[in-house]
Amino acid sequence: MNDTPGWASPGSAPSDGHDSGEQESKAPEDKPSGPSSKWSKEQPPPAQWSAPGTPGPGQTPPPPAPPGQGAGGGQGWGGPSGGPGGGQGGPGGPGGPGGPYRGWGAWQGPPAAAKPGVIPLRPLAVGEILDGAVSTMRTYWRTVLGISLTVAVVTELVVILLQGLVLNDSADTDALDDPSATVGEVTRALGATLASSGVVLVITLLGTIVATALLTMVTSRAVLGRSVTTAEAWRDSRPMLPKLLGLTLLLPLIAVGIVAVGTLPGVLIAAFGPSDAGITLAVLGGIGAGIVAIWLMVRLSLSSPALMLEKQGVKKSMSRSAKLVDRSWWRVFGIQLLAAVIANVISSIIVIPFTVIAGALSGDSVSNLLDSGTGDVGWTFLIVSGIGQVIGSMLTFPINAGVTVLLYIDQRIRREALDLELARAAGVPGHGDSETPGSTPGS
Structure with missing residues (x-):
């Protein structure tokens, strides 16, 4: 019997080996005649028939069919039984006349994905x-x-103390505004400025690394609908902090090295040859190397959650990040750029x-207001501006960390079916082990 699920139309006869054409040709010859007819002479009066499933006069309506089944008790067309039982495409299912999608063959669409978190x-x-990312911050706002x-x-407290007690006294930047300053004085002023900015x-x-590590653990639990305390997040992330520090320092060094290699030929030509040609080559090389550095940084942007x-x-x-971003570079770049713009x-x-x-x-000058990290600013300016920095960081840390972690999870769902493992870990019904009754292997 050819009973292919999902292909037979409602009311069609099963093709069980008999030739339907031959039966149709013989039908006229089997006309009932005389007493040999099997049809009863007493037929029901007209206008007594009712549509299937509609109770007649004096009848009680039948009980509703269980979810996913109809009057036939099957699983619907396309289900395991292959019969017209009233599943999602059958008469008693949600796609049939009694469900939200009226009519035969109405497509209900894929079932809604589980959302434990x-x-x-x-x-x-x-x-x-x-x-x-925002829901994680809103749902688990305490943590x-x-x-x-x-x-x-x-x-910010460490930065304010260093700027107020150490950096303001050691950073002599007056030579930068003095036209008569010598080359040595300008060089020392630039070095002091870069040193103070580098320390900040x-x-x-370091603060960003710690926040990222802790918030990564919080977001990963939030995907499963589970809360985590600050102490638990610290206990889980503490062993990985040295590696995360090395990774965070290594990535910008790689980018700076790429740009330096791109500009080095032009710098050498400008130093020992035609200066105009060398400067032009350095600019072009820097632009090309910058594009390569951006491309590589996006490929490695999921290294931290990995x-x-x-x-x-x-x-x-780093290799895991490059594999996950492969063939999705523009998507990852766009989402990361959008998150950075929103956070900024x-x-x-x-x-x-x-x-x-x-x-x-504080009455500081405009130059100090715009360049508070290098000028000689007062304690009032440092404290008030530091409060603003604290509030801004408190809101931007969760956005940056949450988007990166969720983007990593999304790429793994697309490439490695991580959603199935997450559903099992969250205890979603129907996503148990393959040996559990009712589970579908490979689903």
């Missing part, structure tokens, strides 16, 4: 990634904002008013 367990759209606030306060950058980078969640080494996490806009909305207020309260 902040994202549905399926390939994500851009808005769902951004919404997942997320507690981590962000603690890291931001400690980081390193401290900020290192933290897979417990990999630095080199392995939020930070600017908060930081700029505090900086203006700090400049007005």
Whole structure:
């Protein structure tokens, strides 16, 4: 019997080996005649028939069919039984006359993906990634904002103390504004400025690394719908902090090295040959090397969550990121750029008013207001502007970390079917082990 699920139309006879054409040709010869007819002479009166499933006069309606089954008890066309039982395409299922989709053959669409946490367990759209990061911050706000606030306060406190006690006294930048300054004085002033800015950058980078590590653990649990305390996040992420520090320092060094290699030929030609040709070559080489550096940084942008969640080494996490981003470079680049723009806009909305207020309260000059990290600024300016930096970092840390982690999870769902493993880990019904009754191997 040829019973192919999903292809037979309603009411068609099964092709069980008999020739339907031959039966139709013989039908006229089997006309009932006389007493040999099997038809009864007493037929029901007209206008007594009712549509299937409609109770007649004096009849009680039949009980509703169980979900997924109809009057026939089967699984619907396309189901395991292959019969017209009233599944999603049958009469009693949601696609039949009694369901929300009226008519035969109405397509109901794929079932909704499980959502045990902040994202549905399926390939994500851009808005769902951004919404997942915000939902993590909103749902687990005590842990997320507690981590962000603690890291931001400690980081900014160290920066303020260094700037107020050490960097302002050691950084003599007067030579930069003096036209009569010698080359040596200008060089020393530039060195002091770069040193003070470098110290602030390193401290900020360390705080960002700690916040990223802790928030990565929080977001990974939020995907499963599970909360995590700050102590638990610290315990899980602490062993990976040295590797994360090495990775975070290595990536910008790679980018700077690429740009340096691209500009080096032009610099050498300008130093020992025609200066105009050397400068032109250095600019072109720098632009080309910058494009290569951006391309490589995007390929390696998922290294941090790969290192933290897979417990990999630095080199392995970089190769994992490159594999996940492969053939999705523009998508990853666009989402990361959009998240960075959103975070910077939020930070600017908060930081700029505090900086203006700090400049007005302290009476510092405009140059100090715009360049607070290198000028000789007062404690009032440092404290007030530092409060703005703390509030801005408290909101931008979760966005940056959440988008990166969810983008990593999304790429693994698209390439490695991670959604099935996440569903099993979250305890979603129907996603147990392959030996569990009712589960579908390979689903």
